[in-house]
Amino acid sequence: MSQELGVSRAALSLIFSIARLEGGIESPIAGWLIDRYGPRFPTVLGIIVGSLGFILLAMAQSYWAYAIIYLLMISPSSNIAGAHAMHAVANLWFVRYRTRVLSLFSGSIRLGAALSTPVVAFIVLNYGWRSGAVLAAIVTLVVTLPPAFLIRRSPESMGLLPDGMRPGEPLERSDQGTTATEGEEATADFTFREALFTPSYWLIAFSTMVRLSLNQGVRVHVIPIFVWKGLSEQGGANLLGLMAFLAVPLILTFGWLGDRFNKGPILLIGHVGTVIAMLTIVNFHGIGPLVVFAFFMALGESTAPVNHSIIGEYFGRKAFATLNGLLQTVGMIGLITPVFAGWVFDTTESYSFALLTFAAVAGIAVVAVLFLRKPIKAVDRVVR
Numbered sequence: 292m293s294q295e296l297g298v299s300r301a302a303l304s305l306i307f308s309i310a311r312l313e314g315g316i317e318s319p320i321a322g323w324l325i326d327r328y329g330p331r332f333p334t335v336l337g338i339i340v341g342s343l344g345f346i347l348l349a350m351a352q353s354y355w356a357y358a359i360i361y362l363l364m365i366s367p368s369s370n371i372a373g374a375h376a377m378h379a380v381a382n383l384w385f386v387r388y389r390t391r392v393l394s395l396f397s398g399s400i401r402l403g404a405a406l407s408t409p410v411v412a413f414i415v416l417n418y419g420w421r422s423g424a425v426l427a428a429i430v431t432l433v434v435t436l437p438p439a440f441l442i443r444r445s446p447e448s449m450g451l452l453p454d455g456m457r458p459g460e461p462l463e464r465s466d467q468g469t470t471a472t473e474g475e476e477a478t479a480d481f482t483f484r485e486a487l488f489t490p491s492y493w494l495i496a497f498s499t500m501v502r503l504s505l506n507q508g509v510r511v512h513v514i515p516i517f518v519w520k521g522l523s524e525q526g527g528a529n530l531l532g533l534m535a536f537l538a539v540p541l542i543l544t545f546g547w548l549g550d551r552f553n554k555g556p557i558l559l560i561g562h563v564g565t566v567i568a569m570l571t572i573v574n575f576h577g578i579g580p581l582v583v584f585a586f587f588m589a590l591g592e593s594t595a596p597v598n599h600s601i602i603g604e605y606f607g608r609k610a611f612a613t614l615n616g617l618l619q620t621v622g623m624i625g626l627i628t629p630v631f632a633g634w635v636f637d638t639t640e641s642y643s644f645a646l647l648t649f650a651a652v653a654g655i656a657v658v659a660v661l662f663l664r665k666p667i668k669a670v671d672r673v674v675r
Contacts, residue, residue, distance in 0.1 A: 315623030322616030329444035337372025345428035393596035394546020480607030508628025561594030569650035
């Protein structure tokens with residue numbers, strides 16, 4: 292691709308870096324659209340615009356055309372129709388099983404990448420990246436557009452309640468005899484402004500920023516880090532694959548735990564895992580410590596569904612997409628961590644200082660999460 296467009300790999304990488312920055316800026320706007328109009332319209336629009344973008348991308352003859360199409364069509368539509376909309380759907384339709392549904396979504400992304408990457412690589416290597424872009428457009432339209440039309444604004448719009456319950460249906464809890472319309476405390480629906488004035492939201496935002504920033508800082512350099520610790524590049528790639536493999540069962544486990552127990556300690560466990568990972572790889576040598584590092588890094592990354600779910604649990608469904616989108620904006624600070632890690636290695640020929648700094652930041656997040664409490668808002672008890 293770089294040869295055909297006549298640009299360096301760094302120039303192509305710049306497009307994807309700008310796309311990440313763009314994603315942080317547009318996330319609250321995308322969230323507001325979803326909260327205002329429901330998830331179906333943004334999802335359908337994003338799929339159509341993104342598919343058209345892939346077709347136009349296949350016809351791009353210059354670097355600037357490629358950049359404009361990717362940044363104005365493919366990147367924002369993927370963000371809106373993907374994570375933003377699907378997180379909102381999970382939060383609107385599920386309360387009791389919210390975290391499990393979000394964990395299934397996160398797991399499906401990793402599984403989809405694992406299944407599609409070899410196919411896309413084969414097509415690009417044998418038929419060119421333009422054919423790969425056209426295939427992406429066709430698959431996106433055929434596979435994702437039809438089910439997108441089935442999305443409904445909320446269960447209440449269909450005369451239902453979250454988790455598939457119907458009015459009057461007994462709750463499957465220890466309080467037998469209560470129903471879905473009586474005796475259950477309603478989840479407080481905070482407005483966007485009300486949520487911003489709670490300490491809990493900013494503690495969650497800080498926790499999210501730390502998770503995204505440190506994961507980004509390590510992910511960009513993970514194979515060079517493994518090589519620095521004595522592995523070959525192929526060995527580093529194999530260990531990276533192990534991290535991706537470990538993440539799937541961990542995500543599903545945290546999803547189940549998040550629906551049964553307090554979510555704050557789960558976020559804390561994720562940050563503790565990151566601290567352990569960083570200290571292990573800095574202070575020990577050999578394949579064993581590297582496997583330990585891979586496990587605890589995967590553990591730290593796997594709390595993402597709980598991170599999204601706790602926004603719905605603490606602040607309700609009314610402004611979920613906007614509040615969740617703002618978390619991604621806060622996470623833009625993570626753009627500096629790969630640069631910092633690279634600068635440290637270029638200066639010292641070692642990643643130790645960068646990784647120890649990451650461990651210290653994760654440690655601060657551990658302390659911050661200890662103060663996380665569900666905010667209180669006066670709501671009326673739901674009555675028949």
